[in-house]
Amino acid sequence: MLEQIEGSLAIAKAIALCRPEVICAYPITPQTHIVEGLGAMVKSGALEHCEFINVESEFAALSVAIGASATGARSYTATASQGILFMAEAVYNAAGLGLPIVMTIGNRAIGAPINIWNDHSDSMALRDAGWIQLYAETNQEAADLHVQAFRLAEELSCPVMVCVDGFILTHAVERVDIPTQAQVDAYLPPFEPVQVLDVDAPVSIGAMVGPEAFFEVRYLQHHKQQRALGLIPRLATEFREQFGRDSGGLVRRYRTDDAETIVVALGSVNGTVKDVVDAMRDEGHAIGVLTICSFRPFPLTEVRRALAHAKRVVVLEKSLAVGLGGVVSDGVRKALSGIVLHGHTVIAGLGGRAITRKSLRELFERAERGALGQLEFLDLDWNVVEREIARTRRKRRAGPTAEAILRELGTVASQIV
Amino acid sequence: MTRETVNVEPLQAVKFYQTGTFTVGNRLLDEAQRAVQANMRRTNSLNSGHRACQGCGEALGARYAIDAAMQAAQRRVIAVNATGCLEVFSTPYPETSWQIPWMHSLFGNAPAVAAGVAAALKVKKRGDVKVIAQGGDGGTTDIGFGCLSGMFERNDDVLYVCYDNEAYMNTGVQRSSATPPAARTATTMSVGPHPGNVFGTGKNVPLIAMAHGIPYVATASVANLRDLEAKITRAMGIGGARYVHVHVPCPLGWGSDPADTIKTARMAVESGLFPLFEAEAGEITARYRLRKPVPVEAYLSLQKRFAHLFTPQRDDATIAAIQSIADRNVRRFDLA
Amino acid sequence: MFQVRIHGRGGQGVVTAAELLSIAAFAEGRHAQAFPSFGSERMGAPVMAFCRIDEREIRLREPVMNPDALIIQDPTLLHQVDLFRGLAPSGFILINSSRSFHELGLQDFVSGFPADHLCTVPASDLALEHVGRSVPNAPLLGGFAAICGQVRIDSVTTAIRERFTGRTGELNAAAARAAYDRVVRQRTQAQSDADHAHA
Numbered sequence A: 001m002l003e004q005i006e007g008s009l010a011i012a013k014a015i016a017l018c019r020p021e022v023i024c025a026y027p028i029t030p031q032t033h034i035v036e037g038l039g040a041m042v043k044s045g046a047l048e049h050c051e052f053i054n055v056e057s058e059f060a061a062l063s064v065a066i067g068a069s070a071t072g073a074r075s076y077t078a079t080a081s082q083g084i085l086f087m088a089e090a091v092y093n094a095a096g097l098g099l100p101i102v103m104t105i106g107n108r109a110i111g112a113p114i115n116i117w118n119d120h121s122d123s124m125a126l127r128d129a130g131w132i133q134l135y136a137e138t139n140q141e142a143a144d145l146h147v148q149a150f151r152l153a154e155e156l157s158c159p160v161m162v163c164v165d166g167f168i169l170t171h172a173v174e175r176v177d178i179p180t181q182a183q184v185d186a187y188l189p190p191f192e193p194v195q196v197l198d199v200d201a202p203v204s205i206g207a208m209v210g211p212e213a214f215f216e217v218r219y220l221q222h223h224k225q226q227r228a229l230g231l232i233p234r235l236a237t238e239f240r241e242q243f244g245r246d247s248g249g250l251v252r253r254y255r256t257d258d259a260e261t262i263v264v265a266l267g268s269v270n271g272t273v274k275d276v277v278d279a280m281r282d283e284g285h286a287i288g289v290l291t292i293c294s295f296r297p298f299p300l301t302e303v304r305r306a307l308a309h310a311k312r313v314v315v316l317e318k319s320l321a322v323g324l325g326g327v328v329s330d331g332v333r334k335a336l337s338g339i340v341l342h343g344h345t346v347i348a349g350l351g352g353r354a355i356t357r358k359s360l361r362e363l364f365e366r367a368e369r370g371a372l373g374q375l376e377f378l379d380l381d382w383n384v385v386e387r388e389i390a391r392t393r394r395k396r397r398a399g400p401t402a403e404a405i406l407r408e409l410g411t412v413a414s415q416i417v
Numbered sequence B: 001m002t003r004e005t006v007n008v009e010p011l012q013a014v015k016f017y018q019t020g021t022f023t024v025g026n027r028l029l030d031e032a033q034r035a036v037q038a039n040m041r042r043t044n045s046l047n048s049g050h051r052a053c054q055g056c057g058e059a060l061g062a063r064y065a066i067d068a069a070m071q072a073a074q075r076r077v078i079a080v081n082a083t084g085c086l087e088v089f090s091t092p093y094p095e096t097s098w099q100i101p102w103m104h105s106l107f108g109n110a111p112a113v114a115a116g117v118a119a120a121l122k123v124k125k126r127g128d129v130k131v132i133a134q135g136g137d138g139g140t141t142d143i144g145f146g147c148l149s150g151m152f153e154r155n156d157d158v159l160y161v162c163y164d165n166e167a168y169m170n171t172g173v174q175r176s177s178a179t180p181p182a183a184r185t186a187t188t189m190s191v192g193p194h195p196g197n198v199f200g201t202g203k204n205v206p207l208i209a210m211a212h213g214i215p216y217v218a219t220a221s222v223a224n225l226r227d228l229e230a231k232i233t234r235a236m237g238i239g240g241a242r243y244v245h246v247h248v249p250c251p252l253g254w255g256s257d258p259a260d261t262i263k264t265a266r267m268a269v270e271s272g273l274f275p276l277f278e279a280e281a282g283e284i285t286a287r288y289r290l291r292k293p294v295p296v297e298a299y300l301s302l303q304k305r306f307a308h309l310f311t312p313q314r315d316d317a318t319i320a321a322i323q324s325i326a327d328r329n330v331r332r333f334d335l336a
Numbered sequence C: 001m002f003q004v005r006i007h008g009r010g011g012q013g014v015v016t017a018a019e020l021l022s023i024a025a026f027a028e029g030r031h032a033q034a035f036p037s038f039g040s041e042r043m044g045a046p047v048m049a050f051c052r053i054d055e056r057e058i059r060l061r062e063p064v065m066n067p068d069a070l071i072i073q074d075p076t077l078l079h080q081v082d083l084f085r086g087l088a089p090s091g092f093i094l095i096n097s098s099r100s101f102h103e104l105g106l107q108d109f110v111s112g113f114p115a116d117h118l119c120t121v122p123a124s125d126l127a128l129e130h131v132g133r134s135v136p137n138a139p140l141l142g143g144f145a146a147i148c149g150q151v152r153i154d155s156v157t158t159a160i161r162e163r164f165t166g167r168t169g170e171l172n173a174a175a176a177r178a179a180y181d182r183v184v185r186q187r188t189q190a191q192s193d194a195d196h197a198h199a
Helices: A007-017 A032-044 A058-070 A081-086 A088-097 A121-125 A139-156 A181-187 A214-243 A269-282 A300-307 A328-335 A357-369 A382-394 A401-409 B057-072 B085-090 B110-123 B137-142 B145-154 B205-211 B225-236 B258-270 B296-300 B304-309 B316-332 C014-027 C123-130 C137-148 C153-163 C166-198
Strands: A002-006 A022-025 A051-054 A075-079 A102-107 A132-135 A160-165 A173-177 A251-254 A261-265 A287-292 A294-296 A312-317 A342-347 A375-377 B077-081 B102-104 B130-136 B159-164 B216-221 B242-247 B277-280 B283-287 C002-009 C031-037 C046-054 C069-072 C092-096 C118-121
Touching: A002 A007, A002 C014, A007 A032, A007 A102, A007 A139, A007 A173, A007 A181, A022 A032, A022 A058, A022 B110, A032 A051, A032 A075, A051 B110, A058 A075, A058 A081, A058 A088, A058 B110, A058 B145, A075 A081, A081 A088, A081 A121, A088 A214, A102 A121, A102 A139, A132 A139, A132 A214, A139 A160, A139 A173, A139 A181, A139 A214, A173 C014, A181 A214, A214 A294, A251 A269, A251 A300, A261 A269, A261 A300, A261 A328, A261 A357, A269 A287, A269 A357, A287 A300, A300 A328, A312 A328, A312 A357, A328 A342, A342 A357, A382 A401, B057 B077, B057 B085, B057 B130, B057 B159, B057 B225, B057 B242, B057 B258, B077 B085, B077 B110, B085 B130, B110 B130, B110 B145, B110 B159, B130 B137, B137 B145, B137 B159, B145 B205, B159 B225, B205 B216, B205 B242, B205 B277, B216 B225, B216 B258, B225 B242, B242 B258, B258 B296, B296 B316, C002 C014, C002 C137, C014 C031, C014 C046, C014 C137, C014 C153, C069 C137, C092 C137, C118 C137, C118 C166, C123 C137, C123 C166, C137 C153, C137 C166, C153 C166
Parallel strands: A022 A051, A022 A075, A075 A102, A102 A160, A132 A160, A261 A287, A261 A312, A312 A342, A342 A375, B077 B102, B077 B130, B130 B159, B159 B242, B216 B242, C002 C069, C069 C092, C092 C118
Antiparallel strands: A002 A173, A132 A294, A173 C031, A251 A287, B216 B277, B277 B283, C002 C046, C031 C046
16 A cells, blocks of 8 residues: 655564564664664554564674574564674674574664764675675665565575665655555465474584585575575566566666666665666766666676676765775676776765765766766865865874864754755 | 372481482482482483583583473473583584584674574463573673673573683683682783782672562572572573573683582682572572681682692782682671 | 755754655655755754655655755744755745744845745744644645645645644644635735736
């Protein structure tokens, strides 16, 4: 049923429909509304057969999910930013143990400096932990991906992260079609664990594994993600058949077939990019956008297929590998191995810096003109940067950079963007 | 056909020595009073074949504790283990010595993982299956402390058993917040003007557990295995968060004779350094009154980790300081 | 697409206003997107919220850079924050005030705007009178319905009643309707003044 609803609540409703059995939550902006919504549903009785546990840290949150999942309960938690780092040990642990936990990441920047706004540094920090990572473009997709995530996680026995842009999606009120219980039940069968703590059939889970076997165990995790490359599209197709809309899958192409310039991006920014692409297409530019939904496993074949014919590729990403450059673009380059074209990495939106149509339009036109470098930073204030570099060069004990820049900027609240 | 119960008096009056310890031999006791370990039908939850050191107090304590728990729970127990000696020596890949469903996740999250197991069982309406979390002092008093407190505060239906050998033994005998003052460890070496561990403020986790007001807290020792079994059994009959802190000598880390593990543990108890008590909802309900009190020296002298207090010369001041800790315990816990 | 930017201070219901506006548009079968701009969240700090309304799916995710309408919930922001940045030349401005644009010192700035696109309404006073609390967001939404007609007043009052149930909902809806009536009158007056000026 169509609802005008906050993204977080749409996600909460979708999760509730998946019949979760254990939900554990530690609050962190911007995921709070999701777990608050679920908590209210459990407390009121709207969501039955579910234990909602308020834990004392993110590390505890995922640990509770690990114990619950190992006991055969469908388990869920959510976090962001500092929280996913605080539970980092448990993130690797859940993947290594093959527990089908679903976790929402309300994408938010990681400090220092502390920042509550959106970028992808948090989920990217744990991209190699062995979790499947799916990125939602809209709140509709955010809700839908959770339904697919439980199915995917349980079929593979692999945890899944659903990444949803903090504030931009989580706190946006928009139209979402909330499925019915019958629809979700038809798509998501009850949880049948691969391994389970059962007094009638005791097993030991989590033993130390030495050099004689660790390599094989770790490889099999990688193999599981290779299987996911086939399963994710199949589940998306099945989803379309049952729910009547496209959500998820590995990648999504928009006007790329005859494009000379193709933009690649994850998450909500794809919406803004599509508006710019349409405006430029109306003026005769051959431009399109490739949305990557599954970032882990990284769909090398699909990305290659979509981009191979382009003259230039602009990877627009909300993550910075400090000391190197792009994160997503690494995967894209790998996918394009052997193909010669102009590839550009554009870092944008870090710490919630707005990504505007105007700036994107200028950026794409520069790309078409061949005036784009290999690594660019969209709307970075170079004046501020240069002044700060000069300031720190003047004396050794120059004080903290962040505070110095903020002092320069003046009253932030009086600015629109 | 009816049967009459007949009281049979023993033909000979038997004087039992060492009353209260049941060392007289289980066969002379009522079945209900016998140790679980004396029962041929004990579950051997921690089976033989594990790789613990000779004389390991933790292996001894765990075996008694888990089998007692299994008996109390009609053989339906799931165990969650923190990283540490017990976890490592009980599951040398590809073998496991556990005959019960058992899980190891991380070092610091055993209480939280156990809480998750308990939640899943609750949702699945398996109230008959009980959850035990286990960890050493490192995993309990240090790195797992936050999760432990969370488990206490939520009153999760978990029995947490801490096997306290007073240092991070598995990684090579490094100091933990449970390491006693003056003890030598790899990170508090017996060198310099103040050899061994510092005299800090200590961290009494049983008292902290009591401060959380949880339903049951107890200290136990491998010096009195029957008492350990009884406390575990009592804990298994109570719901909510429960904590049992077991003192377990580590011959390797303490530098004690593997043959003296139980004796060393008994000296710790009888000196007052490790008080045995039970508490419910934050109030002490029972304590073991020292039957044969000894000076702390009787305990310290058995362990090389305190050797620097005796050679090359006696460190009377430090021994006296340790004695006053013991004396304070005797006063505070009413052990005399 | 019609884009609205709402300015106010924390605690004045700016975020709720944007959400209710989006719900009103949704009720009329249109697509709407409402989201806040997060600065520091303490009470009294300047905050913004945005609402986009369109016949088709809204894909755009940037803050509203070029609003078609501004709702200013707190006039003390007027000379502190660059409220009018990006406003379309024939945009709508609705200000929570009992004073006129002239009295607010804005006459020079708004000289090029159609007169019936500029309205002030004493929303805080209306809220205080009808609801007993001077939270101006509900009356301002009523005023918004009147000033630009993007949503009907009935959709606004329905959205208000669903969000604030019971008596609070009724009172807020009444305040919205009172503001609506005022703005309608103000616009009619402005239009007739303009007609007379041309005559």
